[in-house]
Amino acid sequence: MVSCVEAQSRNPLQSTPRLDFDPSQLDLTELNRRFESATPQEILAWALATVPNLVQMTSFSMGAITHMLYHELQARIPVIFLDTLHLFPETLQTAEKAKHFYNLELHTYRAAASRDDFIAQYGDRLWERDVDRFHQVTKVEPMERALEELSAQAWITGRRRDQSANRQIMPILERDPHGRLKINPLANWTHKDLWRYTFAHHVLYNPLHDQGYTSIGDQPLTTKVEAEEDERAGRWRGSIKTECGIHN
Template sequence: MASPARTPDTLDLGPRFTAAEVAALNARFADASTQDMLAAVLGEGLAGRVAVVSSFGAESAVLLHLVAQVDPATPVLFLDTHKHFPETLAYRDALVAQLGLTNLVVLEPDAATVAKKDEAGLRWSWDPDGCCEIRKVIPLAKAMAGLDATITGRKGFQSSTRAGLPRFELDSSDAVGRLKINPLASWTKDALDAYFTVHGLPHHPLVAQGYPSIGCAPCTSKVAPGEDPRSGRWKGWDKTECGIHVPGSTDDGDGSELPPGYEPVF
């Protein structure tokens, strides 16, 4: 539970957050620049207990550049599902080197779990929720056991399900009460494009080929101009998120491989 002595004014926040604290943080930083907000988050009470979760996708370079300007040693968690486009892995390595990020943490699915539940590697074709659970949700849940907060690159304009996204919110993936921080929540596509230009950031090579949102190769399709940027993800399925931000898997596992405090959504 939150300590009554803590106040969002100093970001002296412990490992459990309340809705009231989240509301206070959103109010405190309502008019702050993204750079100032990140400097406060990474330099005050959350220092050492927060990590960036990055897919190294179409727009990831903006958030990673902003973070690198404050603290290039901030942990950057990358979920290597073993289903990524080769271009994504090459882009990841090039961007890490260019930005001087020094703490890339590559998370991989448990080999025994994959062998048991996705031996042929085709679970994505008949149960994309279960595939995401094995390759994304469980590995990230384990990595987050020692964290109080994560920083994401989600933007409100990306889809109708992300409209109105706040800068700070409670992480609903488990009952621990971690903080989820969305520095780019209110950024527009034009603002992102301008940032790329001003800072000379490289674009993911697949963007120019019609992929405005890039995930695992089997579940990512090209998007026609004017369509929802995330409409190419899991095309043909009633699915808009992988599960690391919005729980919703239907895997039939028993959750025994998860860390204490994680509530599986099987």
């Protein structure tokens, strides 16, 4: 993988940051065509050099993008973490480790101050009664609040095309429903690419991956995955649901 200096000097798409940056003025068709052969580091370096208010969204499952940003590219940008109050203890522990290891500018958003407060407001086991409402309250609304409060003009995700059928045609650059730029630097990476980078660079990752969990979300809605199953088969098992709502 390229280092910080290499990514900055080799990136053919690098530009000067603009205070009047407007995502709607970007030619995403052309940029996506050119980025298909770029490395994630080159895509991130372009974003850092182009977007004034850039943030990363992370679930603290796999830490490749955070490592690229904070270690390789030496970029200190806001990192958004959505604590749904229903996460695995291992996820919260990984978040705390990453915060201190990288000295993250971490912004944690929740739907309520505590699990008890959440139950008092929305009732217990909301995910069983209305899973869409559960995700709207715990993820979508906190995410929109985070992006608005941080004045984000673009946000980085860790999605990949090989994760599921509905992500196979995902572009590297897209616009969210509010017109913000949405950046998927790992779009054309495979599951093996991600783990190869993780091991080669000693990147922090959620230890639940070592216990048979390949995609990690809320504890009551996440199960282990068998070897022959898709990576995200353990999410919403027995349901036709494939996304929590923040990427719909």
